[in-house]
Amino acid sequence: MSSAHANVPLHEELDIRLRADASSSGPALLCFTCSIIWLLVGSVFGDVASLKLHFPDWLVRQGWLTFGRVRTIHLNTMTYGWASLAMLGVSLWIIPRLVHTELRWPRVATVGTIVWNVGLVIGIGMIIAGRNDGLEWLEMDRYMADPFLVVGGGMVGITLLATLLAGRAPYLYVSVWYIMGAFVWFPVLFVIGNWPTFAGVESAGANWFYAHNALGLWLTAVCLGAVYYFIPKVLGRPIYSYQLSLLGFWTLAFFYALNGMHHVIGGPLPTWMITTSIVASVLMVIPVFAVAVNHHMTMVGRFSALRYSPTLRFVVLGAIAYTAVSLQGTFTSLREVNRITHFTHWTIAHSHVGVYWFVTFVLFGAMYYIMPRLVRREWPSGGLIRWHFWLVLGGIAVYVIALTIAGVAQGLALIDPQTPFQQSVEVANAGMIWRSIAGGVLTAGHLAFAWHFWRMLRLREAGLEMPPLYEARPVVYSPGGDGTGS
Amino acid sequence: MIPASFAILVAGVAIGVLALLAFMWAWRRGEFDDIDAQSRVIFDARDYRLERPWETPE
Numbered sequence: 001m002s003s004a005h006a007n008v009p010l011h012e013e014l015d016i017r018l019r020a021d022a023s024s025s026g027p028a029l030l031c032f033t034c035s036i037i038w039l040l041v042g043s044v045f046g047d048v049a050s051l052k053l054h055f056p057d058w059l060v061r062q063g064w065l066t067f068g069r070v071r072t073i074h075l076n077t078m079t080y081g082w083a084s085l086a087m088l089g090v091s092l093w094i095i096p097r098l099v100h101t102e103l104r105w106p107r108v109a110t111v112g113t114i115v116w117n118v119g120l121v122i123g124i125g126m127i128i129a130g131r132n133d134g135l136e137w138l139e140m141d142r143y144m145a146d147p148f149l150v151v152g153g154g155m156v157g158i159t160l161l162a163t164l165l166a167g168r169a170p171y172l173y174v175s176v177w178y179i180m181g182a183f184v185w186f187p188v189l190f191v192i193g194n195w196p197t198f199a200g201v202e203s204a205g206a207n208w209f210y211a212h213n214a215l216g217l218w219l220t221a222v223c224l225g226a227v228y229y230f231i232p233k234v235l236g237r238p239i240y241s242y243q244l245s246l247l248g249f250w251t252l253a254f255f256y257a258l259n260g261m262h263h264v265i266g267g268p269l270p271t272w273m274i275t276t277s278i279v280a281s282v283l284m285v286i287p288v289f290a291v292a293v294n295h296h297m298t299m300v301g302r303f304s305a306l307r308y309s310p311t312l313r314f315v316v317l318g319a320i321a322y323t324a325v326s327l328q329g330t331f332t333s334l335r336e337v338n339r340i341t342h343f344t345h346w347t348i349a350h351s352h353v354g355v356y357w358f359v360t361f362v363l364f365g366a367m368y369y370i371m372p373r374l375v376r377r378e379w380p381s382g383g384l385i386r387w388h389f390w391l392v393l394g395g396i397a398v399y400v401i402a403l404t405i406a407g408v409a410q411g412l413a414l415i416d417p418q419t420p421f422q423q424s425v426e427v428a429n430a431g432m433i434w435r436s437i438a439g440g441v442l443t444a445g446h447l448a449f450a451w452h453f454w455r456m457l458r459l460r461e462a463g464l465e466m467p468p469l470y471e472a473r474p475v476v477y478s479p480g481g482d483g484t485g486s
Numbered sequence: 487m488i489p490a491s492f493a494i495l496v497a498g499v500a501i502g503v504l505a506l507l508a509f510m511w512a513w514r515r516g517e518f519d520d521i522d523a524q525s526r527v528i529f530d531a532r533d534y535r536l537e538r539p540w541e542t543p544e
Contacts, residue, residue: 253505
């Protein structure tokens with residue numbers, strides 16, 4: 001059995017890793033700190049938007065507090081503030097480790113992160129003021145705010161590219177492919193989505209080309225790269241089938257870009273375009289099953305590890321959610337299903353399974369792993385980790401179940417010509433109330449996480465002597481004959 | 487007449503072609519020569535020496 005490290009002394013391997021971590025600590029910490037601030041901001045706006053759906057007369061006197069702006073602010077802060085910044089931080093930490101070299105130009109990455117945040121502040125501020133581009137997922141002003149995101153993201157991408165080119169790893173692990181692919185795809189998508197010459201129906205097509213691909217080729221790609229790193233790393237076992245992991249990546253790369261039109265099924269676009277997207281959506285079963293089988297079989301026999309590792313708890317549940325949301329998306333893209341679910345709360349439930357249960361959970365897990373290695377001390381409190389985990393898990397479960405039921409009921413009422421529109425609103429009202437309750441629980445979990453992060457970073461409390469959920473001290477022993485430790 | 491929205495399909499196909507070119511580059515670079523070694527590149531020797539409580543003793 002070959003090894004990539006057969007000829008490298010252990011102390012050199014550790015030295016490479018320590019230097020890689022030290023080089024990325026500044027920009028990665030900045031990304032994580034900013035992302036958590038945006039997480040809290042986005043949570044508050046999300047809670048307000050949810051409450052407005054069953055208290056429609058609440059906070060209606062001020063324009064900036066109307067649903068149209070509040071909900072938009074929630075979406076943009078969560079996507080470009082929390083998720084994207086956390087992903088930048090994860091990428092800045094993982095890539096140097098995987099290519100066995102220090103992060104190149106860390107100050108460029110730091111400045112890029114600041115520029116990204118400036119763009120966000122401008123964009124969110126303009127939405128508050130009532131300036132909105134009118135494109136889903138692209139509401140921030142394309143001339144005043146978006147250029148900052150392009151420049152800032154580009155600066156981070158360039159540092160990662162320079163690090164990759166200077167790398168000394170014998171092979172590019174699959175996570176490198178996912179993450180670097182995301183940094184190639186996202187700028188292309190962002191520019192196309194914001195291209196100003198699209199109008200009318202074409203604009204809808206371009207909008208959903210961007211929005212869906214931002215999900216699959218930006219958010220999903222980086223987070224799958226993280227999952228492929230953290231699951232085997234924490235378990236101490238290689239991924240079940242590396243061939244499957246390559247199949248999953250390359251089929252994602254080939255097929256995903258054609259999926260976007262399934263968001264406008266039934267709309268005034270050419271039928272062949274929509275059918276192409278449905279076919280591409282069904283073909284996505286290939287990479288989704290490849291990823292699902294790989295992750296599950298890697299975990300089989302070792303699910304007890306979830307007792308010990310906060311990283312695994314979040315990452316494994318996130319990976320399961322990835323499979324669920326992808327299959328749900330394939331199912332929803334079929335015309336007969338879509339006629340019920342389109343324009344209903346089902347879509348919101350689906351999007352939160354993706355962006356929250358998958359993306360956010362993976363990012364939480366990644367941060368639980370990375371932070372001790374950046375600040376050189378352990379998380380201070382196992383209790384806060386447990387509170388965080390159970391609050392967000394309970395919150396998202398209630399959220400998804402409530403909105404899924406509400407969405408189906410709403411859709412069935414909408415397509416029944418004998419049913420007045422008002423009834424489709426009333427049947428979903430209970431789901432709206434449950435969503436607000438779930439949102440409050442999620443926000444409480446975010447506050448616990450943010451407070452814990454603050455304690456670790458700024459208060460510099462002494463960390464626990466061992467990882468917080470680890471109930472048995474690891475024992476170093478001599479490896480077996482093949483050096484694998486089995 | 488080619489619809490103006492055809493540009494979106496071209497963009498989608500172009501992204502797929504880009505992926506195909508990257509795949510061919512990776513193949514020629516030898517990225518698929520030793521799959522087993524690739525799967526272990528994230529570990530160092532110390533990772534193999536730690537006993538983990540969820541591992542069943544053999």
